[in-house]
Amino acid sequence: MTGAARRPAADLILCSCNSVFESEVVACARRGAKTLDAIGDECDAGTGCGSCRGAITTILEEEEDRRRRGEGIPEALLQLPLFQLGSGKDKG
Template identity: 40%
Template sequence: MVVCHCNAVNDRAIRAEILAGALDVDDVAERCDAGTRCGSCRPVVEALLAEHGVTIRRFAAA
């Protein structure tokens, strides 16, 4: 199914990036462009990350 309609990215592409090591929504965005425009798909990307057990969060350096 298409998750990111702005960039025509489906769940299979996002899952592939998660399995390849994507750590969070921004990382998925960098890798396959999902979530880089309107942002409405980002909660779905977050859910896919959680489904795969990815709970790592990156924090900006102080």
């Protein structure tokens, strides 16, 4: 595989209409896609026959749960006091 990204051994094609792998859909969700339409816009998954839309919805739900649990957030950011995460100094 020269110059191409390596895929996990268990990576499966999720959307057969557009040859989109599950890892691509997960990557889109982790970059911020939160809806079926957003996934379709980013990687074309779910824009053909629609049979993969249930699996895409499951991935979106799992990634939302992951975000809520704080997984994938840099450790340094999790350790900041809440006041440092605000908008900054009062503009008063």
